Amino acid sequence: MHAHLARRSFLVAAAVAAALTVAPSLTFAAAMDLEAINAMDQATFVEIFGGIFENSPWVAEQAWAKRPFESIDDLHQKMFDVVANAPREKQIEFLNQHPELAGKEAQAGTMTQNSVAEQASAGLNALSPEEMERLAKGNAAYKEKFGFPFMIFVRGHTKEGIFFYLDRRLQNEPDEELKNALTQVYGITRGRIQRVVEGA
Numbered sequence: 001m002h003a004h005l006a007r008r009s010f011l012v013a014a015a016v017a018a019a020l021t022v023a024p025s026l027t028f029a030a031a032m033d034l035e036a037i038n039a040m041d042q043a044t045f046v047e048i049f050g051g052i053f054e055n056s057p058w059v060a061e062q063a064w065a066k067r068p069f070e071s072i073d074d075l076h077q078k079m080f081d082v083v084a085n086a087p088r089e090k091q092i093e094f095l096n097q098h099p100e101l102a103g104k105e106a107q108a109g110t111m112t113q114n115s116v117a118e119q120a121s122a123g124l125n126a127l128s129p130e131e132m133e134r135l136a137k138g139n140a141a142y143k144e145k146f147g148f149p150f151m152i153f154v155r156g157h158t159k160e161g162i163f164f165y166l167d168r169r170l171q172n173e174p175d176e177e178l179k180n181a182l183t184q185v186y187g188i189t190r191g192r193i194q195r196v197v198e199g200a
Contacts, residue, residue: 003100013130014128015200028164031197031198031199032048032164032196032197032199034068034069034070034071034072037069037075037197038067038068038069042061042064045060045064046060046061046064049063049079049166049193049196051078051112051114051192052114052189052192052193052196053079053083053094053100053189054097054115055097055112055113055184056083056094056097057085058082059079059082059094060062060079062079062082063075063082066078066081066106070184072193072194072197075111075158075193076189076193076196079189079193080185080186080189081149083182083185084182088178088195090147091178091182092114092178095148095149095151095185096147096148096149096184098115098148098149099115099119100143100149100150101124101135101139101149101152101154103151110118114192118154118155118188119154121154121155122154122155122157122159122162123134123158123159123163124154124159126198127159131159131163134163135166136161137139137161138150138166138167138170139166141170142166142169142170145170145174146174146177146178147174147194148180148181150166150169151181151184151185151188152165152166153184153187153188153191155188155191156187
């Protein structure tokens with residue numbers, strides 16, 4: 001069992017390391033200003049901002065019609081509102097586009113560049129076998145109860161904090177936890193937009 005978990009931990013670390021050596025597709029040499037963003041046609045807007053909300057370019061497609069954006073905060077809010085105002089079934093479908101923390105997508109190297117960097121920032125690419133086992137069990141229990149993966153703004157947490165909130169939020173009711181998940185998405189995507197606009 002421990003040998004299997006050790007290999008799984010190694011595979012996650014290797015996949016993350018490999019992914020981080022590839023330049024993200026949404027990296028720009030210079031910062032963009034609001035005038036340039038508001039002047040974009042839909043195709044260009046979706047090309048640049050379509051990856052902000054995990055594997056869900058439909059968010060950018062719909063938000064484009066809400067131009068002009070008055071600020072980066074306004075741009076983000078209008079994108080988030082697309083998800084917030086979607087039917088519950090669509091919200092859950094959206095949440096299921098996100099990878100589990102240090103889960104099968106990390107092992108397979110199929111996470112988006114954003115998720116790779118975010119999970120690595122919290123040390124999830126360097127978990128011990130025991131931590132991997134604990135997280136795998138928590139992920140499975142969470143998804144079984146709520147129907148979507150555990151969402152947390154990992155850039156604001158240590159791995160210890162992530163374990164704490166996973167255990168704590170498992171006690172919530174489904175409606176409350178859906179709200180919590182979307183609140184976490186708000187923080188995650190705000191950071192992503194800022195990095196894209198700044199060309200970081």
